[in-house]
Amino acid sequence: MKLVGEKGVQRILMITALSAISSLLLIALFIFSEGLPFIFKYGAGNFLLANEWDPNTGHFGIFPMIMSSVWVTLGAMVVGAPLGIAGAIFLSEYASPIIMKIVKPTIELLAAIPSVVYGFIGVMVLAPVIRNNLGGPGLSLLAGCIILGIMILPTVISISIDSILAVPRSYREGSLALGATTWQTTHMVTIKAARSGIVASIILGLGRAIGETMAVIMVAGNSVNIPNSALDSVRTLTANIALEMSYATGMHREALFATGVILFIIIMILNSIASVAIRNRNAKK
Template sequence: MRNKEKLVEILLTLIGLSSVTVLGLIILFIFKEGLPAFAQVGLWQFVTGTRWSPGKNLLGILPMIAGSFVVTAGALVVGLPLGLGCAIYLSEFATAKTAAILKPTIELLAGIPSVVFGFIGLTLMVPFIRNFFGGPGFSVLASALVLGIMILPTMVSVSYDALRAVPPVYREGMLALGSTDWQAVKMVVLPAARPGILAAAILAMGRAIGETMAVIMVAGNSTIIPTSFLDPVRTLTSNIALEMGYATGLHRQALFATGVVLFVIISILNLTARVVVRGKTR
């Protein structure tokens, strides 16, 4: 009996370490495969080089870094106000019954596969942009719109939780002072929930930067730093997914090195989100 208890405890301790182990393996394998490319190309040359043409051994990923950030910024412009608007409506203005129906419905967006978002973008948004704004249609704009919609569920559910965590007394105090509903939200609830909303935005940013399949289908994927919203663009994730199938040697290592850069960016974002959330609870 006692032995069995001890055995179970040891087993559970080992199982408890599974996610840390997987994380360690991911870091180990991606870095090990990617670092030789840094060594050969030069770290600085790799992240600031503006030309990517593996056939000529020109391996600079600045266009993709720029692409990822531009597309993500665009996604935030679309998804942030829309998502925050939904969260404020659900938490502050909708009746309990309405919120109980609307919230899971909006969260269902998270379940739609990214290839479906990409396909809708490809068949509807890209031709629309081509016809109404010009350019190839495959563009920063199309990517930003698709990603903006894809980050909605993260944005809504994390900032909804932040808004709900604001004690009702805050609102009641404001209303008792003669404020309107919106004034109470604007002056008290939103400032109080700010760290949580910020964390939502950072997490949404991480989702947008990490998204692959949807972006590939609508971005156009040319390796030039975009100068307009109608220019095609290639992100770090697309760079990996597009060329992984046939790359060999240094080219392949450079793709894993692209993964390392992506991993570092995402880690910085996640750590920032964690610090922001911890600041709230203190």
């Protein structure tokens, strides 16, 4: 303190405060500088819309991976969003405070379980069930959707709970005083007021699902194709990067970074939407 003085401290703190944003810029810079030249060279149309991915013959079409990522993510939403929102509503509006106190951190623990463990459960438990009952290889789009759906639950639940609890008590009391049942109050008043926060939780869940790598590699089968059914084996954008990165060189490696560029852009768009939604929620408060 004596060495640098009050102004010096402030300057040092400000410089360190730029660490997060400069990391972000550095990440963008390096991913883009590795990936963008490839996209220009190869042609964005060829890269994004072609169906064939065969690095050995120089074919780098990621359309199947894009479709697979979209389907896996949407499927995960179908599994995770209703469960998560229902859980959030129950915990914040119906459960006693003690249950909330125990269950909320327990569910948040779900977020701490490593994604490889989820993947492993998918391989050992879920895939055989799918194979034996529904047919197909088991490691499939469906398995990916279910595992990812479970993985996004904590995100959806905890952000939704925060939004629901942020709704002023007086709204609810007003509705109950008019003779509404608690459920009528919940779905006509509370959920409406918490809407933007709930939307944000779903979008952040979307971001988590589309970016998830290890669990998807383990359960989704990884064949490059546009899925025709939920039982098909699929390969997502993230899986494509992780599977081939360790041995890729030259054009092939550039193509993987270009895949990263696409992923980065998608995530940034989703994050921006979510942060606008959360800001709406906070503004309303």
